[in-house]
Amino acid sequence: MLNKIQNLNYLLIFLIILISFIGAAGLYSAAGGSYNPWASRHLIRLVFFIFLAVILALINIKYIYKFAYVFFILSLLLLLSVELIGVFGKGATRWINLFGFSIQPSELIKITIILALARFYHDLKFNEIKRIKNLFFPILILFLPFALVVIQPDLGTALSIAMLGILILFASGIRIWKFVLGFFILILSIPLSLNYLQSYQKDRIFSFLNPEADALGRGYQLIQSKIALGSGGLTGKGFLEGSQAYLQYLPEKQTDFIFTLIGEEFGFIGTMFIILLFLLLISVCFYISIKSNHIFGRILSIGVGSNLFIYVIMNISMVSGLMPVVGIPLPLISYGGSAMLAIIISLGLVLNAELNGNLKKLHNA
Amino acid sequence: MFYTDDKKQYSVLNRRTFLLYLLKVSFFGIVGWRLYDIQIKDSKKYKTLSKNNQIDIEIIYPLRGKIYDINNKVLASNIKVFDVYLIPENTKDISKSLNELNQIIKIDFSDRRKIIELSKKVKKFEKIKVLENINWPQLEKIESNKLNIEGIFISQDYMRIYQFDNTVSHLIGYTNKPNREEVELPFIANMPNLEIGKDGIEKSFNPNLIGKSGQREIEVNSYGRVIREISRQDSQKGNDIQITIDLRIQQYALNLLNEHKAGSAVLMDINNGNILCMASTPSYNPNKIIQKPNKDYWNSILENELSPLTYRCIQGLYAPGSTFKMVVAIAGIVHGIIDTNTKHFCSGKIGLGDRLYHCWKNNGHGLMNVSDAIKESCDVFFYEISKKIGIDKIARVAEDFGLGKIYDVPLANQKKGIIPSRDWKKKKYDESWYPGETLISAIGQGFVLTNPLQLAVMTSIIASNGKNVKPNIIKQNKEIEFEKFEKYQNAIKIIKSSMFKVVNESKGTAYNSRSTSVPFAGKTGTSQVRRITVAERESEDFRKKELEWKKRDHALFVGYMPIENPRYAVSVVIEHGGSGASTAAPIAKEIFQFTKNLEI
Numbered sequence: 006m007l008n009k010i011q012n013l014n015y016l017l018i019f020l021i022i023l024i025s026f027i028g029a030a031g032l033y034s035a036a037g038g039s040y041n042p043w044a045s046r047h048l049i050r051l052v053f054f055i056f057l058a059v060i061l062a063l064i065n066i067k068y069i070y071k072f073a074y075v076f077f078i079l080s081l082l083l084l085l086s087v088e089l090i091g092v093f094g095k096g097a098t099r100w101i102n103l104f105g106f107s108i109q110p111s112e113l114i115k116i117t118i119i120l121a122l123a124r125f126y127h128d129l130k131f132n133e134i135k136r137i138k139n140l141f142f143p144i145l146i147l148f149l150p151f152a153l154v155v156i157q158p159d160l161g162t163a164l165s166i167a168m169l170g171i172l173i174l175f176a177s178g179i180r181i182w183k184f185v186l187g188f189f190i191l192i193l194s195i196p197l198s199l200n201y202l203q204s205y206q207k208d209r210i211f212s213f214l215n216p217e218a219d220a221l222g223r224g225y226q227l228i229q230s231k232i233a234l235g236s237g238g239l240t241g242k243g244f245l246e247g248s249q250a251y252l253q254y255l256p257e258k259q260t261d262f263i264f265t266l267i268g269e270e271f272g273f274i275g276t277m278f279i280i281l282l283f284l285l286l287i288s289v290c291f292y293i294s295i296k297s298n299h300i301f302g303r304i305l306s307i308g309v310g311s312n313l314f315i316y317v318i319m320n321i322s323m324v325s326g327l328m329p330v331v332g333i334p335l336p337l338i339s340y341g342g343s344a345m346l347a348i349i350i351s352l353g354l355v356l357n358a359e360l361n362g363n364l365k366k367l368h369n370a
Numbered sequence: 371m372f373y374t375d376d377k378k379q380y381s382v383l384n385r386r387t388f389l390l391y392l393l394k395v396s397f398f399g400i401v402g403w404r405l406y407d408i409q410i411k412d413s414k415k416y417k418t419l420s421k422n423n424q425i426d427i428e429i430i431y432p433l434r435g436k437i438y439d440i441n442n443k444v445l446a447s448n449i450k451v452f453d454v455y456l457i458p459e460n461t462k463d464i465s466k467s468l469n470e471l472n473q474i475i476k477i478d479f480s481d482r483r484k485i486i487e488l489s490k491k492v493k494k495f496e497k498i499k500v501l502e503n504i505n506w507p508q509l510e511k512i513e514s515n516k517l518n519i520e521g522i523f524i525s526q527d528y529m530r531i532y533q534f535d536n537t538v539s540h541l542i543g544y545t546n547k548p549n550r551e552e553v554e555l556p557f558i559a560n561m562p563n564l565e566i567g568k569d570g571i572e573k574s575f576n577p578n579l580i581g582k583s584g585q586r587e588i589e590v591n592s593y594g595r596v597i598r599e600i601s602r603q604d605s606q607k608g609n610d611i612q613i614t615i616d617l618r619i620q621q622y623a624l625n626l627l628n629e630h631k632a633g634s635a636v637l638m639d640i641n642n643g644n645i646l647c648m649a650s651t652p653s654y655n656p657n658k659i660i661q662k663p664n665k666d667y668w669n670s671i672l673e674n675e676l677s678p679l680t681y682r683c684i685q686g687l688y689a690p691g692s693t694f695k696m697v698v699a700i701a702g703i704v705h706g707i708i709d710t711n712t713k714h715f716c717s718g719k720i721g722l723g724d725r726l727y728h729c730w731k732n733n734g735h736g737l738m739n740v741s742d743a744i745k746e747s748c749d750v751f752f753y754e755i756s757k758k759i760g761i762d763k764i765a766r767v768a769e770d771f772g773l774g775k776i777y778d779v780p781l782a783n784q785k786k787g788i789i790p791s792r793d794w795k796k797k798k799y800d801e802s803w804y805p806g807e808t809l810i811s812a813i814g815q816g817f818v819l820t821n822p823l824q825l826a827v828m829t830s831i832i833a834s835n836g837k838n839v840k841p842n843i844i845k846q847n848k849e850i851e852f853e854k855f856e857k858y859q860n861a862i863k864i865i866k867s868s869m870f871k872v873v874n875e876s877k878g879t880a881y882n883s884r885s886t887s888v889p890f891a892g893k894t895g896t897s898q899v900r901r902i903t904v905a906e907r908e909s910e911d912f913r914k915k916e917l918e919w920k921k922r923d924h925a926l927f928v929g930y931m932p933i934e935n936p937r938y939a940v941s942v943v944i945e946h947g948g949s950g951a952s953t954a955a956p957i958a959k960e961i962f963q964f965t966k967n968l969e970i
Contacts, residue, residue, distance in 0.1 A: 131378065131379035131382075172390060175386060175389075175390065176383070176386050176387060176390055177383075177386075178379065178382045178383060178386060228427070228587075231408055231416065232416050232419050232420050233420070234405070234408045234409055234416070235408045235409060235412050235413050235415065235416025235417070235419075235420075236413070236416045236417045236419070236420035237409055237413075238409060238410070238413040238417065239409070239410060239413070268405070268409065272409060273405060273406065273409040273410055276405050276409065277402060277405070280398055280401065280402055280405075283398075284394075284395070284398050287394060288391075291387060291390075291391050294387060295384065295387060300379075300383075303383060303387075307387060307390065310394075311390070311394075314394050314397070318397050318398070318401060321401045321404075321405070322401060322404075325401070325404045325405060325408055327400075327401070327404055
């Protein structure tokens with residue numbers, strides 16, 4: 006046990022804490038120079054979740070392997086119950102109350118998808134991977150949560166689940182031509198499925214693809230976001246000196262648009278620093294993956310790294326106008342418990358995978 | 371599964387991992403480059419924008435499409451109006467500005483207080499509407515004093531106007547601000563202040579009439595002045611819609627109806643199903659609904675017990691009375707139960723079980739064949755034949771002739787009515803059908819309920835020798851061909867000659883309304899709204915007595931014109947009008963004559 010604690014990857018833990026502190030600083034600024042209501046709770050969550058992650062890292066990986074599908078099914082049921090509450094209860098929702106905490110199951114499901122896929126490819130012999138029938142199960146693992154999230158409707162999360170799935174399937178060695186084929190099937194099925202949609206459903210999709218048409222809402226946010234980023238320049242206006250955010254021009258400044266606020270106050274140097282920190286964090290995940298001696302650990306680490314990557318790229322692309330605003334937070338920096346919990350726990354799993362990288366058998370736990 | 375030491379697998383995985391890592395680094399590169407663009411290259415532009423000015427986006431609302439009648443007469447369009455707004459951040463003292471404005475145009479004290487309250491809640495650069503739809507002299511005064519009143523802003527807007535007030539109000543409907551649910555509709559997604567159709571054609575064709583919004587990206591300085599327009603995308607006007615109504619006939623018919631308290635008239639072109647007139651009285655004035663303040667007018671409408679909002683042509687359900695007899699006769703002929711020679715004796719009543727069923731003529735019609743029975747509207751004849759036909763066969767024929775149906779036309783809230791059958795009663799009341807109910811149904815009473823449009827469609831199908839005429843309200847540019855019910859040919863021929871006799875032979879119930887200049891055929895109907903007591907029936911003249919309006923019978927008439935190759939079918943319903951012959955038939959005659967004289 007003590008040995009394990011000594012061997013924890015402290016670089017990874019340090020990166021989590023550093024990025025979260027930057028987040029807390031941003032939240033402090035977003036609240037007009039106050040710990041309340043966001044920064045203080047962000048830091049309390051950090052302490053609590055890091056503690057959870059370390060405990061998770063010290064568990065024998067065999068248990069995690071053994072219960073991978075169970076975790077997946079449990080989180081799928083949570084997601085489904087959110088859906089049902091939405092249908093029979095107070096209208097659409099993404100939240101569920103669990104032991105007094107409000108949790109977004111759509112954040113947790115991404116982690117359990119990674120676990121389920123990692124176990125599946127661990128169990129599958131390498132020469133079996135190329136069989137078409139062995140694609141069925143992974144695609145089912147991805148499709149069920151994807152479909153549930155689409156009907157919420159949370160297109161941002163649905164998109165990130167799809168991307169996560171593609172990256173993991175790629176990493177696990179599925180032949181390239183299958184991706185190419187899948188891509189073409191997708192392209193060909195778009196006009197076909199459009200025929201079956203009602204006209205109002207089409208309108209929704211098109212307004213999702215073209216948010217400029219909804220200029221007072223999302224388009225307005227985007228313009229304000231770009232002004233905030235751009236006016237930050239190279240070095241930024243200085244901590245607590247950002248003007249745009251204070252003038253209430255920036256909606257959601259503590260969640261999805263926090264990066265903008267940091268960009269305004271710390272400039273290009275600040276945004277580059279954050280991007281490099283994330284790149285470093287993802288690199289650590291990849292390093293642990295390469296080092297691991299079993300497929301479970303490898304896929305797990307790559308999956309967690311890819312998940313982080315998707316969050317970061319989608320969020321920054323969104324606030325800088327590279328893609329439509331779809332509502333994806335910036336990991337460890339945006340305010341919000343569910344995403345933070347999911348990210349830190351998943352990194353705890355990576356810590357675990359590193360500690361147990363040399364294990365020979367997983368199944369007889 | 372044991373730990374596999376498959377070298378090949380690990381080398382594939384290593385390669386894939388490396389590729390993925392490369393992908394991620396390059397994506398980070400793209401994002402970094404984008405941030406470089408915004409934060410370094412274009413930084414100057416954004417810095418000026420953030421300093422003094424802000425970018426605003428203004429939605430340019432589209433102009434709503436017009437509605438025309440069949441002769442291109444404008445029924446609904448838009449007029450320019452001027453609204454006065456206040457921009458809170460442009461004035462130091464809102465109440466002072468309001469007081470100055472009050473010198474020019476009176477603003478209620480309570481309204482002023484509401485505006486001040488509102489100004490505290492909204493963003494300070496958001497416009498607050500102070501006055502709506504001001505007139506020219508007022509506009510000039512405000513314009514000339516504009517510099518003295520801080521924060522004032524005048525903007526031009528459009529208001530919907532209905533040229534013919536209440537003439538086509540039910541059909542066209544009116545526009546108003548969307549309610550909470552309607553704001554979610556996809557076609558107004560980004561235009562929360564857009565007025566949308568709330569009823570009638572205006573509602574059914576919202577997506578067509580509304581058009582597409584445009585937008586203006588503007589740079590505004592800290593005083594609210596627009597410095598420049600960054601981009602502009604004009605709105606697209608909504609599509610115009612042409613309906614099949616002929617305003618002249620509609621106006622004429624409504625004038626005739628207005629001599630009565632409540633009623634409706636529908637005129638259809640049999641050849642293409644076009645509805646040329648669909649008038650309903652009482653009606654309302656949509657202009658008074660959309661022009662504020664409208665509270666008093668609304669209340670007067672809602673309190674009116676004749677419910678002016680009801681579109682009687684499609685929402686009024688009436689027992690069709692004797693106008694239903696054509697359907698019963700056709701069912702009898704088609705199923706071989708009667709032919710032209712079949713005769714029944716009418717003594718004024720028949721018994722069934724322990725009940726008596728009366729003919730409207732107390733001392734009876736004598737010996738009747740089907741043609742006489744329709745011409746003189748003998749009830750006993752239909753009691754007799756309905757016993758043999760049975761309700762289910764009658765119901766099937768009634769449905770073929772368009773009764774008990776909701777039509778696939780863009781008329782919202784059509785009422786379906788009831789064509790009773792054994793199944794229907796079982797489902798609705800969980801009771802079995804009584805033979806006596808067949809008799810009552812055969813004269814269009816009892817459970818049977820129809821709306822006036824259905825009666826006009828039924829008449830069209832008869833007049834066209836059994837073409838399955840479908841009503842149409844939007845002008846079509848293509849020829850319309852309806853399929854024909856071959857099985858009814860023979861029966862319809864007999865019925866049409868009987869309907870000719872109703873109007874054009876003595877003893878026919880509508881003989882008094884015959885027209886030598888514009889001959890037409892038809893059938894009267896008088897539908898009871900209450901049960902006649904035995905005592906009343908025994909006092910000879912119970913029908914002549916002045917009854918309280920509400921207790922009087924509904925008067926109906928359906929007909930077609932001309933006799934050969936009919937082109938028009940009509941249905942007239944006058945609520946509590948007394949009898950079809952005395953009240954409804956004369957109106958039908960006038961409508962036919964007027965239509966004929968238009969020579970369309």
